[in-house]
Amino acid sequence: MATGGMDEASNMKVVLKHYVSGSPQETDMHLTAGTIKLKVPKDSNSIILKNLYLSCDPSMIFKMMKLERQLTDPYVLGSPITGYGVAKVLDSAHPGFAKDDLVWGITGWEEYSLISDPKNFFKIQHTDVPLSYYAGILGMPGITANIGFYELCAPKKGDYVFVSAAACGAVGQLVGQFAKLHGCHVVGSAGSPEKVNILKSKFGFDEAFNYKDEPNFDATLKRHCPEGIDIYFDNVGGKMLDAVLLNLRPHARIAVCGMISQYNREQPDGIQNLSSIVSKEARMQGYLATNYYHLYPKYLEMILPLIKESKVVYVEDVDTIFWMETGST
Amino acid sequence: MATGGMDEASNMKVVLKHYVSGSPQETDMHLTAGTIKLKVPKDSNSIILKNLYLSCDPSMIFKMMKLERQLTDPYVLGSPITGYGVAKVLDSAHPGFAKDDLVWGITGWEEYSLISDPKNFFKIQHTDVPLSYYAGILGMPGITANIGFYELCAPKKGDYVFVSAAACGAVGQLVGQFAKLHGCHVVGSAGSPEKVNILKSKFGFDEAFNYKDEPNFDATLKRHCPEGIDIYFDNVGGKMLDAVLLNLRPHARIAVCGMISQYNREQPDGIQNLSSIVSKEARMQGYLATNYYHLYPKYLEMILPLIKESKVVYVEDVDTIFWMETGST
Structure with missing residues (x-):
């Protein structure tokens, strides 16, 4: 031109x-x-x-x-x-x-x-x-995974962790890998058999399921997380969150960085099981990674060696x- | 007999x-x-x-x-x-x-x-x-108010506080008074004109309204809490919580000790505005006072002088x- x-x-x-x-x-x-x-x-x-x-x-x-x-x-x-x-x-x-x-x-x-x-x-x-x-693991999505998991969910070895939309983008795949490195039991959901396979074979999730095959998320979670859920890393909101609320363990932590399933809805799904957070003494924390950029240098220090030693893999x-x-x- | x-x-x-x-x-x-x-x-x-x-x-x-x-x-x-x-x-x-x-x-x-x-x-x-x-201010309801407000909501002077079911029992009336003593701006909801009057005249709430007169809680909160809400002490859940979610200030804290409005429902109200907790980076924390009894002696030390000096009043x-x-x- x-x-x-x-x-x-x-x-x-x-x-x-x-x-x-x-x-x-x-x-x-x-x-x-x-x-x-x-x-x-x-x-x-x-x-x-x-x-x-x-x-x-x-x-x-x-x-x-x-x-x-x-x-x-x-x-x-x-x-x-x-x-x-x-x-x-x-x-x-x-x-x-x-x-x-x-x-x-x-x-x-x-x-x-x-x-x-x-x-x-x-x-x-x-x-x-x-x-x-x-643009991913070393950028905003990486900080999102890091802050949500480590800073807001206060993970402990042995915790039962569930990650929704785990293979859908940069955030979910990283949270699952961080949780495995931390000694947690990790279950993820994704939207295709190929993604489910990647979660288990590549990212080391203990369990994964294709949410599109599941008519009843509560039953699905009871099958895949029979011990309940200590940490839910919520990428999607909506019906999956509502089912997670029925499967919380005492003192569960829910980090919410987004509610993808609700973004393009005129009328969002109604969450009906929120009263579980009282009986389970659960905490739900929303956050925006942009307000945690002061922790970026600390994150780089942690993540760069993990990438170089292939302890964390990243699929783009x-x-x-x-x-x-x-x-x- | x-x-x-x-x-x-x-x-x-x-x-x-x-x-x-x-x-x-x-x-x-x-x-x-x-x-x-x-x-x-x-x-x-x-x-x-x-x-x-x-x-x-x-x-x-x-x-x-x-x-x-x-x-x-x-x-x-x-x-x-x-x-x-x-x-x-x-x-x-x-x-x-x-x-x-x-x-x-x-x-x-x-x-x-x-x-x-x-x-x-x-x-x-x-x-x-x-x-x-x-059975009230010096028992479980008192601990509930104390823990929820001071331990979980991390109040700051000048915070905008909203308390639902504020005159309905022991908990709400105390939270409002604690918040006023802490230098917060306090709004409460109750279920009759008499209770609204007590909230303002006896407990010193800055604003109060009868929720039974309000067809649209979002509009009500925008009128009574025009600056938004930093702390919501949730006794009721349901539609009031949903409206509060639309009126949060950044980094709002919601303590949930119960969801009275939902207790006797076959089908709980669906909460539609939960994604606000992401954009407002809000925290919602459920709790059971019974798990905080180790803090009871500390609470007694605080509350007994306040009762004796009439800095906190208690209506039974x-x-x-x-x-x-x-x-x-």
């Missing part, structure tokens, strides 16, 4: 056409071409990024919808959607970043992004691991957007 | 006729006469009590019902129902108790009770306060059962 000047480059973007209801479809978005100056504006604090990996996270659906009670600012129609990504700094007016730095943080779904305030970006210091890991599902096939700047 | 021997006394009992569904009625119980030996059996650890005050607590309803999932042993039909009470020891084979000791603990709804294992009874040391207080609703009018043994 023709560009307007020496420093100007063409810039393909993924743009939301309209706000969605229900599950988003590819047709709700389109690719548009734009241009971008690859030099930072003078007297700014900004950086210019070449985006290398973009993570598709469940919480993005909130920004694709316009709700009566909007939890977060929706995407601006016509502008590129945003999410966590790994990128290379092409130019910087910010004292904390220099040309060629590798970074991760919230960027645009486009080839290049101008970030006017990069204060929430992290500089990538360790490059002896796949760079894409900084990577697609290539056509513009990314054309090589680097 | 004729008695069988020198040490035998007549003993009126309140007995459950049949298990109830829905709200219990007076006709579900009856008074029966029995006899009791007022001497402890030899080679036992037991004590004989003359019951002085019996507390009618919401959780007793669980024992009056036979449920598919029974949380606690139901009452034995034909035997006296049981609950917290204040009593005088008439005879003791237990080294921890002597004749004429005053005690509180779980006893029978009858004139005299034989307690074969009194390990969960507390000896009453301070008698310069009304004795009946040991006392009825007299006819046998109690006949004086003491």
Whole structure:
């Protein structure tokens, strides 16, 4: 595509056409071409990024919808959607970043992004691991798993741990592996026989089941977690949470980082068994990983050796957007 | 009534006729006469009590019902129902108790009770306060209020506190007063204009409303708690909890000691707004006061001076059962 000047480059973007209801479809978005100056504006604090990996996270659906009670600012129609990504700094007016730095943080779904305030970006210091890991195990999802399990669930050796959506993304697979390393008994749910197989064969879960085959989650949990559940790492909410509440052990801990099953519902499922938290003296804690970034250095110190020694494995599902096939700047 | 021997006394009992569904009625119980030996059996650890005050607590309803999932042993039909009470020891084979000791603990709804294992009874040391207080502010309900508010909700000065069923029993009225003493802003709900008036005029709540007049609890809370809610002391569960979830402030704490509104339901209300605990990073903690009795001495140390200096007031609703009018043994 023709560009307007020496420093100007063409810039393909993924743009939301309209706000969605229900599950988003590819047709709700389109690719548009734009241009971008690859030099930072003078007297700014900004950086210019070449985006290398973009993570598709469940919480993005909130920004694709316009709700009566909007939890977060929706995407601006016509502008590129945003999410966590790994990128290379092409130019910087910010004292904390220099040309060629590798970074991760919230960027645009486009080839290049101008970030006017990069204060929430992290500089990538360790490059002896796949760079894409900084959109997953070494990024926000990794911190989510770490904080939820270690800081909020106070795990003890021998605890019975259940993880929903365990193979669906970065978080669940990590929580299960952390729990196994901690000496817990771990059961996971996933949405296909292949994922169930991966949970057991690759991530070392003790038990796993395909929730799509299970008509009665309470009976399923009684079968797979006959001793009950000390720790529930809740990714999904809804009917699975309601069944878990019937199978808690005394002093159970439930960490809730999201309720995927409820995100695209006009009318959420009603949770009927909440009074179990009284009789079981259970604790339920919601959290946002972004408020725990001060613990990121401590997490890196723990997780990097585990990755290098293959004590934790990480499975990614990577697609290539056509513009990314054309090589680097 | 004729008695069988020198040490035998007549003993009126309140007995459950049949298990109830829905709200219990007076006709579900009856008074029966029995006899009791007022001497402890030899080679036992037991004590004989003359019951002085019996507390009618919401959780007793669980024992009056036979449920598919029974949380606690139901009452034995034909035997006296049981609950917290204040009593005088008439005879003791237990080294921890002597004749004429005053005690509180779980006893029978009858004139005299034989307690074969009194390990969960507390000896009453301070008698310069009304004795009946040991069935309320100085007993299990007092500990419930104290633990839920101070230990589990980690209150800070200036926190916005909402208490449901605030005038319904011992617990709510105390939580509200503790919160005011702690420098919090306190709103309470109750079920009649008289109770609403007591909350404000007697217990010093900043705001109070009659929930029976409110068709939309979310709108009610937005009106009475326009800043949102930092601490919710949940006595009721159900629709009120669901509305509170829409009005949480970041890092809100919810202590749940019971869910009265759900106790006599075949089908509990479905809670739809639970995903708020993620976006607000809220914590919900269920608990049973009985597991915090080790903190009772600390609580007494705090509450006794507050009662004597009238910094905390306590309103009781006392009825007299006819046998109690006949004086003491």
